[in-house]
Amino acid sequence: MILEANDISFRYHIGSAQILSQFNIRLQRDERVGLVAPSGYGKTTLLKILAGYENADSGSVLLDGRPIQDYKGYCPVQMIFQHPETVLNPRLKLAVSLKEAGLLPRRILDGLGIEDDWLTRYPAELSGGELQRFCIARALGEQTVFLLADEISTMLDLITQAQIWDFLLKELEMRHIGLLAVSHTMELIQRLTTRTVTLDQR
């Protein structure tokens, strides 16, 4: 299965900055790709378009040859955001948010170090690092084929970062999930990915 963006262009408003113009990227299922660019160059925007959260002004995003918008229900391209506190419903207990991914095997919760008593809490009662584990679990539903990781470990300390990536890389390999990872830390990108793409237009 291939995820591809063909000639996509994007800006948030008419008259505002052109964030992406005629950008192309192609990912295979068995690849792990790093995306590198300075801040403000549209890395997060690109990931949102690939995951179907935003529509490009022109060009197309295809998964297995079909437009990403045509996939209904749980999207096979899952994005994990940089700030977990902004993508969890503050009024839902975490167990409820987690159900959005369907039934998750115990392996995932254990591998991410999610403790049972966190499930009955609200997002405001956990730290950013703890919340991020839920966001990662939620993106690992059964249908997931590609994972887009937008600086998902910047808020974690080094040991937790190593723990989480150690689990995630094994999980991705086992399930043949493709990865597109954004990080400002080149050493981390080198550890995680098989090739890098630079977003240098603006």
Add this chain to the structure above:
Amino acid sequence: MPLLKVENLSISFRQYTKAFQQTALIVVRALDLSINPGEMVAIVGSSGSGKSLLAHAILGILPYNASMAGRLYYDDKPLDKKRVETLRGKEIVLVPQGITYLDPLMKAGRQIHNGQRGKAAHQKTLSILSRYGLDEKTAERYPFELSGGMARRVLISSAVYSEPRLVIADEPTPGLHIQAARRVLGHFREMAEKDAGVLLITHDLELARQTCDRIVVFYAGYTIEEALARDFDQVETLRHPYTRALWQAMPQNRFSAEDGRQPAAHINPEGCIYAPRCKDASDLCRQSIPYQPLRGGYVRCIRKEHYDT
């Protein structure tokens, strides 16, 4: 003579466990720290270890349900609530952690020069912006029109506007690409060269190592090691098993994941806070562990071999 001296600082929160039962949750314990003029000191620790609270304690802006004990000195004189109120925003400034600290209804330029009028203020604002790689249009933008990295540089610009003597920067670099992060830290270094003191609070050990003079490592509310930045060049010169595990976990070193996690704040084991995760813990570690000088730094560990290497 240190610019800032923190002695035996502890911070606790009042918490209601049941309807009318209050308990004190101690989040920072027995913290000692000093910053000399011209020096950059980093406090490195994981999230939830109490780093940000230290910054807020120094500036006297702890939340209402927090209380602190211990002594703070600035310029060799006690730094009490009254004195810090006259100094903060001028001599002592905070670069806050969240970009939500920007006023969403005020243009970036005005937040930098703090409402000062006139050509000089405007010129100074633009020159600071350009130092951080932002153009003059940025001054006319509202926070929602800025990217995360740009908003962060606006926060830093507003802190340096008053030419402070003590800068406390609370995670100023996440979301910045590495060149921008180094540039920001480079500007802090310039301020240090003009004799300001800089306290950098971060979990980015690599950045701290590259830019600061000394590094203080925080774990579950305790300072467990104080090291020179160059002690992080190899693992052998580090003094505490947790610091060594941190070093091993760096992507450029072994990227290895030690098991376990930092204990929650309400759990307070007798003796060493790191003992539950430490491979070399013994019965001796159950006693209270002093913070002792060792090879030009400090360590909170009683393991003999660490003193010897």
